[in-house]
Structures are given as C-alpha cells and as structure tokens.
Amino acid sequence: MAKEKTHINVVIIGHVDSGKSTTTGHLVYKCGGVDPRKIEKFEKTAAQMGKSSFKYAWVLDKLKAERERGITIDISLLKFSTQRFTITIIDAPGHRDFIKNMITGTSQADVALLVVSAAKGEFEAGVSRSGQTREHALLAYTLGVKQTIVCVNKMDLTEPPYCQKRYDEVVRGVGAFLKKIGYDAAAVPFVPISGWTGENMVTPTQKMPWFQGWKVKRSTGHSSGRTLLEVLDSIQPPVRTTNKPLRLPLQDVYKIRGIGTVPVGKIETGVLKPGMTLVFSPARLTAEVKSIEMHHQALQTALPGHNVGFNIKNVSVKNLRRGDVAGNSQQDPPTAVESFIAQVIVLNHPGKIKTGYSPVLDCHTTHVSCRFHELKEKLDRRSGQKVQDLPPILVSGDAATIKLVPKKPLCVESFFTYPPLGRFSARDLKQTVAVGVIKSIEKVSLSPQKSEASK
Numbered sequence: 267m268a269k270e271k272t273h274i275n276v277v278i279i280g281h282v283d284s285g286k287s288t289t290t291g292h293l294v295y296k297c298g299g300v301d302p303r304k305i306e307k308f309e310k311t312a313a314q315m316g317k318s319s320f321k322y323a324w325v326l327d328k329l330k331a332e333r334e335r336g337i338t339i340d341i342s343l344l345k346f347s348t349q350r351f352t353i354t355i356i357d358a359p360g361h362r363d364f365i366k367n368m369i370t371g372t373s374q375a376d377v378a379l380l381v382v383s384a385a386k387g388e389f390e391a392g393v394s395r396s397g398q399t400r401e402h403a404l405l406a407y408t409l410g411v412k413q414t415i416v417c418v419n420k421m422d423l424t425e426p427p428y429c430q431k432r433y434d435e436v437v438r439g440v441g442a443f444l445k446k447i448g449y450d451a452a453a454v455p456f457v458p459i460s461g462w463t464g465e466n467m468v469t470p471t472q473k474m475p476w477f478q479g480w481k482v483k484r485s486t487g488h489s490s491g492r493t494l495l496e497v498l499d500s501i502q503p504p505v506r507t508t509n510k511p512l513r514l515p516l517q518d519v520y521k522i523r524g525i526g527t528v529p530v531g532k533i534e535t536g537v538l539k540p541g542m543t544l545v546f547s548p549a550r551l552t553a554e555v556k557s558i559e560m561h562h563q564a565l566q567t568a569l570p571g572h573n574v575g576f577n578i579k580n581v582s583v584k585n586l587r588r589g590d591v592a593g594n595s596q597q598d599p600p601t602a603v604e605s606f607i608a609q610v611i612v613l614n615h616p617g618k619i620k621t622g623y624s625p626v627l628d629c630h631t632t633h634v635s636c637r638f639h640e641l642k643e644k645l646d647r648r649s650g651q652k653v654q655d656l657p658p659i660l661v662s663g664d665a666a667t668i669k670l671v672p673k674k675p676l677c678v679e680s681f682f683t684y685p686p687l688g689r690f691s692a693r694d695l696k697q698t699v700a701v702g703v704i705k706s707i708e709k710v711s712l713s714p715q716k717s718e719a720s721k
C-alpha cells in the first residue's frame with residue numbers, strides 16, 4: 267500500500283478579480299481533481315452565457331453549491347494530489363462578508379497562495395491603500411500561515427504578453443511589502459502564470475524562457491520549482507502537534523439529511539476519534555462523536571491538519587456555530603475566557619487608542635468584539651522590552667501589553683499552549699488595525715452543560 271501522502275491545506279488569497287477562482291479551478295482540473303465532464307458542462311453553459319472565461323472559476327462555485335445542498339459532510343471543496351502531497355484547497359470566500367470568510371479560511375491554512383494580477387493597472391490597484399493584496403498578506407502572516415507562494419497571474423495580459431520587465435516589477439513591489447510585514451522574502455517563491463491559458467501551471471512554458479524557476483530557502487536546504495505545481499510540491503511539510511490535547515475550531519455546522527448534526531473544521535492540535543466525548547466551548551455542550559469523514563472517506567483517526575466533518579449525538583445544529591472550539595472532555599477541555607493578556611501591535615489606526623476601545627477580534631474561526639480593558643505597558647516594537655507603564659494612549663506603530671475582555675462568550679488559548687488559537691487580528695473602520703499574540707488567559711469557572719439528551 268502506497269505510503270499516505272502528507273495532507274496540506276492551501277488557502278487562495280488576493281485582490282478582487284486577481285484570478286483566484288480561475289487559477290484554482292484550472293489547477294485542480296489539470297491535476298485531475300475535477301471530472302472532465304463537469305468542465306465540458308461548465309464550458310458549454312459559460313459559452314451560452316457569453317462568459318466562457320468563467321469556466322474554470324465555476325469549478326469552485328458549483329462545488330460550493332453542491333456542498334450547500336448538504337450532499338457532503340466535509341468542507342474541503344477541492345482536493346488534488348501532487349507528487350508529495352494531498353492538497354485541500356480551503357473554501358475560497360465569495361464576495362459577501364469577504365474578509366471574515368477570508369480570515370476564517372486563512373486561519374485553517376498551512377500555505378497561502380497569494381494571487382497578484384500582472385495586468386496593466388490591476389497590480390497597482392491591488393497594492394493601493396484600498397487594495398486587498400497587502401491586507402490579505404498581512405492577515406495570512408498574523409494568523410500564522412507559515413508559508414506563502416506568490417502567483418504573478420494574467421501574464422498573457424502584460425504589454426507585451428509574458429513580459430519579464432513587468433514580472434520583475436511585480437516581484438519587487440510585492441517582495442517589498444512582504445518583507446515589511448515580516449516574511450523572510452528569500453523563503454517566498456514567485457511564479458509567473460496565466461490562470462486562464464494555463465501557461466506555467468503544471469508544465470514549463472515556452473512563452474517565458476526568461477523564467478528558469480525560483481530557488482527557495484528551506485530548513486532542509488534549498489529547493490526550487492519552475493511551474494506552480496513544482497513550487498507547491500517544494501513546500502515544507504508543516505509540523506503537526508499530535509502530542510497536545512485536541513483543539514478543533516468549528517468552521518461551520520451542517521444538518522445532513524439521514525445523518526444529523528455535522529460540525530466541520532480543521533484539527534489544529536491533538537487527534538479526533540469516533541467514540542470520543544467532546545466539549546464544545548463557549549457553547550458549553552458535550553457530545554459523543556459517532557463518525558468522522560474527510561474527502562468523503564470515513565476516518566478512524568483524524569490528525570492535525572485534517573479538514574473533517576464529524577457527526578455528533580444529541581446536539582441540535584442550532585446550538586453550535588462557527589467559532590465554537592471542540593476538545594476532548596478527558597484532556598484539558600476548552601473553556602470560555604473571562605479575559606486575556608496579549609501583546610498587541612497597532613498597525614494603521616487613524617486615531618488614538620485608549621482604554622475601552624473595542625475592535626472585532628478575528629482568532630481561529632471566531633469573530634468577537636473585545637474591549638481593551640487595560641493598557642498595561644508600552645513595549646519597544648523590536649525588542650519587546652517595556653518602555654512605559656500604563657500608557658494613556660496608543661497610536662499606529664506602538665506595541666503594548668493589553669488586558670482584553672470579550673463582549674460575547676469566547677474561547678481562545680495562550681499562544682504558547684495552543685499556537686493556532688493564540689494569535690489574532692483586530693478589525694475596525696473596515697480595516698485591520700492591530701495584530702496580537704495571547705500571553706495568558708483567565709478561564710471562565712463554569713462546568714460545561716450536559717448535552718440536551720442528558721438534561
């Protein structure tokens with residue numbers, strides 16, 4: 267039996283219309299992740315509607331519609347295999363509520379594929395102050411997505427087509443702000459492609475002889491790739507924490523005909539098995555796991571990194587929601603927090619931040635408004651050393667230790683104990699105003715409610 271390939275979650279991010287859906291749909295199609303008959307059907311329908319350029323983008327949307335009809339219990343929409351990995355493309359968020367969905371999807375990812383258009387004016391729009399290219403890269407970094415690959419897309423639309431000068435210009439622009447955010451620019455590969463024509467996606471292109479591949483620095487030495495597929499295959503397998511207690515932030519909860527309540531999400535730490543009794547926090551519910559599925563296959567042991575759907579007994583779908591965290595009732599079960607202490611960096615807030623400020627915090631899959639209860643100390647941004655006790659205000663660029671109090675029930679963890687549940691970004695005025703790492707939590711001292719049946 268062939269050794270099972272490592273499982274990797276990839277989230278596709280980038281400015282509106284940069285080509286995320288087209289590139290994703292075309293890549294999965296070329297890697298055999300989509301039934302060719304489906305593409306033919308999409309091609310015919312798209313042509314009839316005069317939208318033939320949308321045929322690959324529809325792959326994503328149609329499969330999403332399938333899922334929403336409740337005919338599958340896992341969220342992993344698109345799966346395909348490369349030489350080394352089984353890759354799940356995490357739900358590419360639609361237009362509505364984009365940032366929230368993008369953050370939730372990103373918080374589940376091991377790798378971010380940042381799609382940047384090289385077409386005239388489109389790159390510039392994406393990196394402008396109102397553009398999403400920069401904000402998405404910042405959110406991916408903050409939410410702990412360790413590896414990023416930049417697809418320089420729409421190379422067929424540069425002037426002249428497949429122009430090296432334009433590619434170099436985009437690489438310089440994006441590399442500069444990735445470095446500013448904190449990425450090790452030498453470890454971020456760039457790949458010129460056309461998501462529409464398929465150039466340089468899975469086979470080397472003749473149209474860009476000037477591109478001989480990208481050497482990336484890895485802890486295991488250097489690896490390189492020329493096509494998008496080769497670069498995806500060169501990523502560093504993520505370190506999975508199986509030796510910690512279970513933490514599974516819910517991405518969504520479905521009611522599946524003939525099965526019952528099915529929460530879905532990515533296992534961040536620990537393992538999930540049928541028969542386990544779970545605690546859900548802050549819902550304060552307990553329930554037994556009946557079955558687990560990933561990519562339509564039943565699992566007896568689900569591991570960190572796995573995007574799973576699992577069926578639970580005696581809990582109604584309306585009592586659980588995105589942002590609840592599942593854990594093992596026998597091993598450090600998750601609980602809600604009264605408050606938590608975090609190290610926060612203020613990014614681009616137009617005014618002055620004082621005690622009482624209450625932005626929305628995005629942490630793992632949850633979005634909850636939290637009050638800046640006490641500005642405990644101002645820190646030197648580089649060294650982290652204290653420079654002032656109880657600063658009266660904070661402005662852009664300041665770093666501080668802050669006590670935060672959630673305005674609604676919230677389950678988060680210290681970064682040291684459970685890293686994926688211990689980092690957050692704060693949003694206000696429709697932009698990311700701060701990022702933070704949780705140093706300690708004060709737990710709510712309540713025992714979890716029994717499941718409905720045992721009441």
Ligand SMILES: Nc1nc2c(ncn2[C@@H]2O[C@H](COP(=O)(O)OP(=O)(O)OP(=O)(O)O)[C@@H](O)[C@H]2O)c(=O)[nH]1
Pocket residue numbers: 280281282283284285286287288289319320323360361419420421422423459460461462463
């Ligand atoms: N010529 C050309 N057009 C492309 C390419 N990639 C995408 N497009 C077109 O650009 C438009 C937007 O593509 P999408 O894939 O929907 O972009 P997106 O980033 O998913 O868009 P949103 O989900 O709305 O943010 C469509 O008309 C695509 O056909 C490309 O490589 N070359």
